[in-house]
Amino acid sequence: MDTCRHCGATRDQDAASAVTWVRERDPDGREHWLCPDCVRRHVRDIEAKLSHEWW
Numbered sequence: 001m002d003t004c005r006h007c008g009a010t011r012d013q014d015a016a017s018a019v020t021w022v023r024e025r026d027p028d029g030r031e032h033w034l035c036p037d038c039v040r041r042h043v044r045d046i047e048a049k050l051s052h053e054w055w
Helices: 016-020 036-041 043-047
Strands: 022-025 031-034
Touching (some): 036 043
Antiparallel strands (some): 022 031
16 A cells, blocks of 8 residues: 655555556655645655755
């Protein structure tokens, strides 16, 4: 089960809303998910490629 990296929301892979989630990969290859609300809240941080510690 996938959860949001920031808020802990759960992603339902069978729901239509699952396509609105964003998948990220760390430099070491680990996969992380962000829910639509967190993506909207942090879109500028994501586009600026800021480290998650700065969010």
